[in-house]
Amino acid sequence: MKVNELATKVGVTPDTVRFYTRVGLLNPSKNLDNGYKNYGLADQKRLVFIVKSRHLGFSxxxxxxxxxxxxxxxxxxxxxxxxxxxxxxxxxxTIDELQQLAERMQKAADTWKDLPDGQPTGDSVCSLIEMWDDIELDHLSLKKFTETTS
Known part of the structure; x- marks a missing residue:
């Protein structure tokens, strides 16, 4: 099989086949007449294994x-x-962190829903964020954050 045939059989793009060949996970033979890579049944099985592994989060x-x-x-x-x-x-x-973020965002959206838009004053960027007091950082974390971003 050529790259396109293997890709079609497994349901991936030809670039995916080329990538896994380049990193050494697939080892096709070469056709000496035209230089094309030839993939066999073992390569197809290996590619299916790779795709399943990737779907399970493997690097x-x-x-x-x-x-x-x-x-x-x-x-x-x-x-x-x-x-x-x-x-x-x-x-x-990650799910827990995203759930906490969604809750904070929902609380902010609800709080800000009826507030007017503020104008930048030179000292202020966005009054909605600046007035927000639901920050769960302790003083050390806030200090560390401001030092690394300055």
Missing amino acids: VSEIQEVIGMSNQGDSPCCRVRSIVKDRLNEALR
Whole structure:
């Protein structure tokens, strides 16, 4: 199969196939007559594995690690479980942070709904944000934030 054929069979773009070939996750043979890369059934199976791994949140380097373990005859399943557990914890933390952000944004939107637009004074940028007192930062965090952004 050529790049386009493999991409169509797996449901990805040809650029995706080229990328995974470039990073060494796919290893097609070369046609000596025309220089085209030829992908076989093993490449198709590997690409399906890569796509499934990416859908589970694996990075390219983690996929390379898992494939490398398998190629050496070691079962990567324990490592796969560990990666999924780590990704799940990260996703849950992100969901929690986004939920908190959505709640703050909703509270601000409700509070600001009927307030007039202020005009910049040179000392003021946006009175809505400046008057907002729902900041959950302690003094150390606020000091650290202002030092790093100055």
